[in-house]
Amino acid sequence: MPGSPATMKTRKKNDKKAEIEDLGGVLGGSGAIGIGIRHRPEELATLAAKTRFTRKEIQMIYRGFKQECPTGYVDEDAFKHIFSQFFPQGDASQYAHYVFNTIKHKQTSGRINFEEFLTILSNISRGTVEDKLQWVFGLYDLDGDGLISKDEMLDVVGSIYEMLGRYTTPQIIEPHVAAREHVDRIFHLIDANKDGFVTIDELVQWCSKDEHLLRSFDTLDTVL
Template identity: 25%
Template sequence: MSRPLDLSRKQHQQLAETLCKLTKRFNKHEVQCLMKVFSTLVATFPEQRIGIGLDRTKFRNVLHTTFGMTDDMIMDRVFRAFDKDNDSYVNMKEWVEGLSIFLRGTLDEKIKFCFDVFDLNGDGFISREEMFHMLKSSLIKQPTEEDPDEGVKDLVEIALKKMDYDHDNKVSYADFEKAVKVDNLLLEAFGPCLPDSKSALAFEEQAFKKSKDD
């Protein structure tokens, strides 16, 4: 297997072992494969600063072409969820750690991930306004005589009725966690921010397949 980002063999092995311990979702071979995928993606975009990683536009391109995501607002938020250090790039460590939840996270990890995606302003709550913007963004636009905003407002009310356990007109993390554990379908209530099983499996099969270089 070719070594990513021109690391020495020893550095490559050490980084793979470190990421394997951090994620606990991938074995060492799988981590090395994800590192190789990352390096290939970065090399595909020569304008990227290799030492840093993928910027928002290139990362969104991966979400769209690999995992079939189409919602601009949600893709931006997924990028933010991966970009833990907020430097506007997803680096290799963030890539592997993010994918560990994205592809193989526990329900609790996915609840935290989705809540962070949906909490647009990072204040610890999903407000009515945030619900409205996300639902309006994710709904397929259909020509209709009715005011589309009214339909979105109705969906917001339904969401609050199902998830706002303390009746404060917003959804806290505790509300969201409780609601999702009662009904798992509410995990992506405000937009698809995780890959579907088919896309996830296809990515893993492609990324982890044995090659002559392994």
């Protein structure tokens, strides 16, 4: 039989407390690294409301996050270490640097917390095509001036080839040569007004014409 209203209220408070502790209560144990300050994430319900992940998915993501980042923060070196585990066949450090910059672009501390990590992951994996294109544009716009130059595109594409390493088909012996050929082939197609720069509007217009490319954005969705 259900308990009294007071008992039910206490039970709900305990359930909520358990959810919070599942996220924040185990941060920064004896093995904490880096600066002694530890970040306690927001409540689970708040994170679920702010992102496109369910509570269960957030709990799963957080378990992996806190294992690598027990202080609740991740800096660029830690991010590169995590990223490299997904691409052991090549050198992912430079691409990880560019990706990390898209996450911390509003930060001055050089570190990101779990909420920031979860938000960008939500936008990339579960966001709209517009969300994903905005992220892609930010990835290539290295200096943040709202324009992608050919050199910026070459730097990022080159880092992708370096990251993929021997898993490219056919295998690429000289990644930077292949990157330059790739950029030479497509940059002028995206740069509609031929001014030597790509804007977000030009990127959206070019991508919208390629159904295969648009479908490929669905593969960014994270299955948890």
